[in-house]
Amino acid sequence: MKTVDVDRSLCDNHGQCAIAAPEVFRMNPDGVLEYEPTLEDSLLDVVEEAIDVCPVQAIFLKD
Numbered sequence: 001m002k003t004v005d006v007d008r009s010l011c012d013n014h015g016q017c018a019i020a021a022p023e024v025f026r027m028n029p030d031g032v033l034e035y036e037p038t039l040e041d042s043l044l045d046v047v048e049e050a051i052d053v054c055p056v057q058a059i060f061l062k063d
Contacts, residue, residue, distance in 0.1 A: 002039045003062045004047055010058035017050035017059060025050060 004024060013033050017025040023043055025035045039047060039061075051059045 001041070002044065003037045004035055004039050005037065005060045005062055006033060006035060007058045007060065010056045012056055012058075014055050016053040016055060020050040020053050021046035 011033055013027065013031055015027050015031075015033070017035075018027050018033070021043065024039065024047055025033060028034050044061075047059075047061065051057075051061070
């Protein structure tokens with residue numbers, strides 16, 4: 001099973017990942033990114049899309 005990691009030193013909370021993969025990423029009421037690190041295989045495609053649309057390339061997949 002893969003996991004998702006967001007480099008907080010790079011993330012600017014643009015929210016593009018939350019649009020691409022709302023099953024995994026969301027913006028809290030303060031505008032700060034929250035996410036589920038454990039990834040079901042069925043969500044791999046949407047997370048890869050979120051990685052692609054991240055303007056600062058702060059999202060990573062880990063084995």
